[in-house]
Amino acid sequence: MVRRFGMMVCVVTVSLAILAGCSWTQRGAAVGGGTGAGIGAIWASRAGELSTAEGALVGLAAGGLVGALVGDQLDQKNLRDKEGELKNLKKELDARAQALREKEDRLAELEKRVREQEKEIADLRRQLGELGEEVKVRREGEKIVLSILGETLYRSGKAELTDQGKQVLDRVMGVIRERFPDREILVRGHTDSEPIKVSGWKSNWELGAARALGVLHYLMQKHGVKGENISAATYAYYRPVADNANADGRRQNRRAEIVILPKRDVTVEKVK
Numbered sequence: 001m002v003r004r005f006g007m008m009v010c011v012v013t014v015s016l017a018i019l020a021g022c023s024w025t026q027r028g029a030a031v032g033g034g035t036g037a038g039i040g041a042i043w044a045s046r047a048g049e050l051s052t053a054e055g056a057l058v059g060l061a062a063g064g065l066v067g068a069l070v071g072d073q074l075d076q077k078n079l080r081d082k083e084g085e086l087k088n089l090k091k092e093l094d095a096r097a098q099a100l101r102e103k104e105d106r107l108a109e110l111e112k113r114v115r116e117q118e119k120e121i122a123d124l125r126r127q128l129g130e131l132g133e134e135v136k137v138r139r140e141g142e143k144i145v146l147s148i149l150g151e152t153l154y155r156s157g158k159a160e161l162t163d164q165g166k167q168v169l170d171r172v173m174g175v176i177r178e179r180f181p182d183r184e185i186l187v188r189g190h191t192d193s194e195p196i197k198v199s200g201w202k203s204n205w206e207l208g209a210a211r212a213l214g215v216l217h218y219l220m221q222k223h224g225v226k227g228e229n230i231s232a233a234t235y236a237y238y239r240p241v242a243d244n245a246n247a248d249g250r251r252q253n254r255r256a257e258i259v260i261l262p263k264r265d266v267t268v269e270k271v272k
Contacts, residue, residue: 150254157199
């Protein structure tokens with residue numbers, strides 16, 4: 001009977017401790033007290049020195065104290081574990097915040113660069129505005145492209161510069177000298193898609209190359225551009241800016257382009 005009473009006290013107390021949303025110290029005290037109460041009741045009954053109730057109370061007190069001490073140690077370990085988790089989370093949040101700040105800085109720098117580029121193009125268009133549609137200005141990434149109509153520079157099917165073409169190149173080079181004195185230049189020759197018939201060129205590739213080289217040699221001889229700072233390329237009709245199916249489109253495609261290359265140390269980044 002006494003043993004059954006003790007076991008009942010222990011089971012009921014342990015069950016209450018588990019169901020209660022308490023700290024480990026409180027749970028330990030409850031579990032220890034319940035267990036101690038059961039053991040104390042049994043001990044008192046057998047020893048005969050205390051009543052069963054008195055033995056249960058003594059066991060409850062002793063067991064509760066021991067259980068509380070054990071629970072307190074568990075609480076402290078749990079607290080240390082939680083503090084470690086919080087520190088790790090804080091480190092992760094700090095790292096993410098730093099990465100976000102770096103991306104924001106890069107984005108701000110790119111936006112500033114875009115504004116500078118837009119202003120640069122607008123200023124060039126104003127400076128060359130008197131040339132009308134003969135010279136068009138656009139940007140290709142970090143490159144600035146000055147596109148000059150072929151009819152302005154050459155006679156039909158020819159690669160020798162006209163007097164008008166030389167005057168346009170003089171004006172264009174004056175602006176380049178003023179704004180981009182230390183930049184390298186690429187001259188690109190383009191044609192329309194009409195096949196070569198009577199002009200004597202083997203193909204549009206040769207015509208485009210000869211026209212690009214004609215501009216290159218003029219810039220070197222007349223404006224003193226150094227050979228290491230200039231180059232030429234031909235694209236024939238493979239990079240049109242308009243439809244080759246009509247006369248106006250072919251007119252726009254027949255062109256020479258002076259490409260102002262970016263400084264060698266300029267790099268462009270993507271925001272991830």
